[in-house]
Amino acid sequence: MNFQGLAKIEKPDFYIDVAFRKANKRAGNVRSKLQGKKLNRMKKSKIIELDKIATVKQSLINQMDNILTSYPQTAHLNPFYLELVKSTLDYYMLKKSLGALNWVKKQINILFRNYNEKIKKSKNLESINKYRNEFYGRAVSVIKQVKKNLEYLEHARKIMKEYPSIKTGMTTIVIAGHPNVGKSTLLKALTGAKPAIATYPFTTKKIMLGYIEKKIQFIDTPGLLDRPIEKRNKIEKQAILALKHLAEKMIFMLDPSETCGYLIQDQIKLMNEMKKTLKIKTIVVLNKIDLASAEQMKKISKLKALPISAEKNKGIDELKKKIIVLAQ
Numbered sequence: 277m278n279f280q281g282l283a284k285i286e287k288p289d290f291y292i293d294v295a296f297r298k299a300n301k302r303a304g305n306v307r308s309k310l311q312g313k314k315l316n317r318m319k320k321s322k323i324i325e326l327d328k329i330a331t332v333k334q335s336l337i338n339q340m341d342n343i344l345t346s347y348p349q350t351a352h353l354n355p356f357y358l359e360l361v362k363s364t365l366d367y368y369m370l371k372k373s374l375g376a377l378n379w380v381k382k383q384i385n386i387l388f389r390n391y392n393e394k395i396k397k398s399k400n401l402e403s404i405n406k407y408r409n410e411f412y413g414r415a416v417s418v419i420k421q422v423k424k425n426l427e428y429l430e431h432a433r434k435i436m437k438e439y440p441s442i443k444t445g446m447t448t449i450v451i452a453g454h455p456n457v458g459k460s461t462l463l464k465a466l467t468g469a470k471p472a473i474a475t476y477p478f479t480t481k482k483i484m485l486g487y488i489e490k491k492i493q494f495i496d497t498p499g500l501l502d503r504p505i506e507k508r509n510k511i512e513k514q515a516i517l518a519l520k521h522l523a524e525k526m527i528f529m530l531d532p533s534e535t536c537g538y539l540i541q542d543q544i545k546l547m548n549e550m551k552k553t554l555k556i557k558t559i560v561v562l563n564k565i566d567l568a569s570a571e572q573m574k575k576i577s578k579l580k581a582l583p584i585s586a587e588k589n590k591g592i593d594e595l596k597k598k599i600i601v602l603a604q
């Protein structure tokens with residue numbers, strides 16, 4: 277999903293100016309084409325003014341269409357992004373604002389049909405000009421009526437621009453575990469290249485994305501899946517829920533050496549909680565085996581887990597194999 281490429285949404289005056297400028301420019305061309313033609317002044321004026329109102333109509337409609345087609349359709353959003361939209365924006369207002377642009381298109385069309393007829397039937401220059409002015413005035417008023425909606429769409433665009441660009445058609449694995457256990461080190465060990473950094477609207481920290489052969493996507497979410505849920509504020513809880521739509525599998529990382537600063541029993545408690553919350557298939561890894569003592573390893577010998585050292589690149593190939601099986 278690409279929220280980054282959305283064009284800026286302008287104020288009503290901007291769209292009106294574009295439309296009027298276009299109409300005036302065309303009118304100049306039409307006028308010079310009519311020069312030398314044997315038509316009376318009123319006929320020429322009619323052709324010019326009809327062309328103007330048609331140009332204004334089309335320009336306004338095109339400009340509204342450009343916004344409508346570039347904006348993500350809420351009905352087609354991936355559930356993860358829909359959740360983001362719902363928790364970072366006023367979903368009702370967003371839908372209403374997009375609806376307002378459709379209303380503009382409809383109104384402008386109606387006005388155009390109406391005034392096109394009126395100008396065609398006009399018998400003198402005064403009424404041609406009067407109707408042209410009336411059409412302009414009413415078209416301006418229609419656009420101005422959606423000022424608040426345009427403002428809202430621009431506000432929404434700025435927020436959406438910060439959404440992470442996550443690939444939604446790929447097996448996605450989240451890496452969870454207490455702070456400092458080695459999640460980011462593992463992401464790098466698994467995916468080689470520098471991970472892509474993306475923003476996540478719920479946290480001030482950036483999330484990291486890594487890929488294996490364009491088939492498996494890993495997400496490292498600092499500050500998100502590393503503390504018990506009950507200690508979360510509302511926004512963070514929503515963030516975890518949003519992630520649930522995306523994450524099909526999880527790697528939960530434990531640090532038996534406890535050099536991360538957390539006791540192993542607390543780490544296990546968090547793991548059980550995350551498993552319960554996310555309800556997804558999980559591979560448990562024991563990291564920093566180069567640091568853990570025999571006694572520390574014994575404490576967790578009952579766990580079905582894969583011992584690794586992300587930093588020393590130990591057990592990574594085996595883990596990769598497990599991941600590939602898990603991803604199928």
Ligand SMILES: Nc1nc2c(ncn2[C@@H]2O[C@H](COP(=O)(O)OP(=O)(O)OP(=O)(O)O)[C@@H](O)[C@H]2O)c(=O)[nH]1
Binds near residue numbers: 458459565566584587
């Ligand atoms: N000795 C050793 N150190 C490791 C290992 N894996 C990670 N570390 C170190 O542990 C520290 C924390 O690693 P990170 O990968 O930043 O941990 P993290 O889980 O991403 O931490 P947060 O992003 O704060 O949640 C770093 O200093 C790493 O170099 C390992 O297998 N062995």
Ligand SMILES: [Mg+2]
Binds near residue numbers: 459461
């Ligand atoms: Mg990290």
